Amino acid sequence: MEGLCLYSYVSNKNLYLKKCKEMLLLRFGEKHPTFYVHSFGCQGNIAEGEKIQGILSELGFSKAFDVNFADIVILNTCAIREKAECRVFTHLDNLINLKKVCTNKIIGICGCMVQQEHIKQRIEERFPAVDLLFGPHVIYKLPELLYFALCNKKGIYSNISNKESVQEGLPTLRGSHIKALVPIIYGCNNFCSYCIVPYVKGRERSRSFSAIVDEVKKLVENGYKDITLLGQNVNSYGKDLNVKDGFAKLLYELNKIDGNFRIRFMTSHPKDFSKSLIDVIASCNKVCRHFHLPVQSGCDRILKAMNRKYTVNEYLNILSFPPASAEWV
């Protein structure tokens, strides 16, 4: 069960990592430059922020705990909630003022907001001092974009392209030594009528089975105890790889990994929730016996208007099978 990986950060990393490090040396001398990454929104964004931190660490940056003292500040944005968008612009106003005093400060904006053309244009027009703009699907390009910024050009790349779908081998600097977020599928195909995700994150792209199993094995070897598998629609994992019950099979395989740890996942879509998935959850002792299954509405007319693709009865049916495992749901 292999996913599409058209770009490997590992095999291509020497291209711009080296050039970028040389430019950083010119700008900062022997002093270690520092980064501050602020991720807004969902766990998926937090996981992507950890990859940005990993790349910056690999470039020689160390983490700053105060935005005022960071040499590079990256706002990893969310487009789902208007409040999060407003907060980004407030942060940006403050950062631009800071940059007037600390002229060497590099400012980057990434994440879902940047994927909307009107927001990207607004940032470019209102905040020309922003150095980096890039979407969530091209995090691996950060060394290249940063290199351009260090050469006093703009590092801008925000178009969704399904050719650049799954990135493997990116370094990760996690926020915890116990809990780990592991994305298994990116994007969404569902087009719920109220949601922007398919437009900013693209269509569903599953990571390869082997890449996920290897990552979880390494995490467990390194002492992680709590693994959360992530996806906008986590239980449609594997469909784009033409694998039936791919998510149930993945849980089953992960459960076989030796070690004392537990597995969670979020978020599930009712239309993809199957009896075989419930059976696997019930039979796998490392898989936590709880799941998030958004109802959204108790009215079929509203569910249809939301384009949720299930009815109230279909939702209730999920909760009723199988009787043996229903007691723990």
Ligand code: SF4
């Ligand atoms: S399934 Fe979730 S992420 Fe996908 S369109 Fe619907 S609400 Fe948005």
